[in-house]
Amino acid sequence: MINKEYDVIVIGGGPAGGQFARELSAKGYKVLLTERHKSFKDNNFSSAGMTLDPLTEFNIPESVVGAYWENLEIQCSENLYSWNGTNNKGVVLDFGRLRQFLADETIKNGSDVLMGHTYLRKQLLEDGVVASFKTSTGEVEFKAKLLIDGTGPSRRVVYDGLKDQPKLICGGGVEYLIEVSQEVYDRYKKSLFFFLGDKWAYKGYSWIFPMENRILKVGAGKIYIQIDKEDEFKGSMKKMTEKIIKEYLNIDDYRLIDIHGGTLKYSPSIKDTFYKDRVVAIGDAVSTVNPLGGEGIRYAMQNARLAANYVDDFLKTGDENFVAYRKKWRNKHLLKWQLSEASCRRMYAKYSDDKIERRIGYIHQTTDIDSVIEMLFNFKFNKLVSRIFEVYKLKLVYKFSKNPKIKFK
Known part of the structure; x- marks a missing residue:
């Protein structure tokens, strides 16, 4: 039984899914945004460091900002290298608050947000598509003209199975959110602090980022992992993170607020499927995450904005011009992705x-x-x-x- 019909159903409430729902609902369409977790505080993995530009570009409020930074520091196995600014260069966002903000904006625009809805399957019809979801009380179905795959690295909606996916490079990380003394926090409160080299970041990179007063994010990540050894990978990243806390920060008396982590998968040279059978893929489902690091959130939101324009055209005219969506995104980003991909492969896997x-x-x-x-x-x-x-x-x-x-x- 179809519970309700929409113009578009967005599956996944990350930065891409939330921004897409915000954009399209602002154009007057009836949008449903679904999220598998019951709260945006769950699965809160993203270091969320970025420059100042996205705050204006996407009208992100101050309430979403965890901290501002003005310095960049990189600790290698031997030496520390610092680049100091004289004013704020960027922010560290509260990832959960960002997603909640985007969902609230969607509701303000007259559309719906449903939490605790896990995507199960889709059924293609002549005049649309039906999406089925698992909830705490059973199974529900909604109908739309299009589905939007915002499920990130799992790409669960646009692909019907692993065999259909392109070759993917896998990576991921673990992050600890900790409360520390004022003295420790003050040392890192104005910097994005990275680690490179085997001593503190074996075949990957680690980080210390500031949040609100006395709260630090400490984490470790790695590219080119084997999914069948993911549990082993998570364990090694936890050990690396704990080593940084204990031996680099040199603290034992911190309060552990949260541990979260995630896996990323990206297609080298962005060979993803952007549209198939009334499903438009966005964000990390089309490899907007870049292996070198940087503003993954910003690029996911930019991609969502671009996709929303093409979906708007489809809903107005019925023309499936999503080949142009894929072409435009790849033309703008492919070379940069390939350059950073090569840099990443050398720095993390070979050097x-x-x-x-x-x-x-x-x-x-x-x-x-x-x-x-x-x-x-x-x-x-x-x-x-x-x-x-x-x-x-x-x-x-x-x-x-x-x-x-x-x-x-």
Whole structure:
């Protein structure tokens, strides 16, 4: 029995799903946003560090901000490298509050949000599609003209089975939310603090991010894991996180508020299916998460905004022009993703500790904080490449000037 009909059903209340529901409901459509957890505080995994730009871009309120940061710091196995700013460069969001905000905006726009609804299956009809959900009281069905797959790395809606999915690279992480002394918090309250190298971040990276006063996020993540060894992976990431707390922060008297974690899967070169059988995929279901790190939330929300425009056209005209949606997104992001993918593979999977140390040291010598931010968050390597070229050119000029056999005109 179909309980209710909508223009669109969004499955998954993450940043992409929530932003899509917010965008489309604001256009006057009847949208249903479903979330499998009973509260947005559950499964609260995202380091949620970003620059200031998304606050204005998506009109994100101050209530969602956990902390502001102005410095970037990277601790390698041997040395610490710091890039200091003189004003706020970005924020760390409260991931649960962000998702709740997007859901509340959807409700304000006259649409519905249902928590505790786990997607089961879909049934394609001539005039739409029916989605079935499991709830605490049984099974319910809703009908729509389109389904939106916002289920992230599981891609549960757009694909009917694992065999249909493209080749995926797997990764994930574990994060501890802890309350610490004021002295410890003050050391990290203005920085995004990363770890690279085997000592603190074996074949991946770790982090310490500030939240509200005396609250820190400490976590560890890794790319290129085997899913059949996921339990082993989570255990190793927990050990790495606890090592940072105990040996780097050097504290035993902290209060553990929460432990959460998650798995990511992305398609190299973004070979995902963006549309199939009245299902539009968004966010991490089309690999908006980037393996290098950076503003995964921002890119998921940008993708949702783009998809909402194409869904709007479909609902107005009936034209399934979603090939253009895929093409436009890939044209804009594919090269950046491939560059950061290559950087990630070298840094996390191939480089020795010594090589990581040399690379980060060289970047520290040749770039300012704004250039590093452009690289980490916007995946723009122009300034870094230009600076490296200038330094290399100066070295060549110096070398040739010491050679009496070379004549300069």
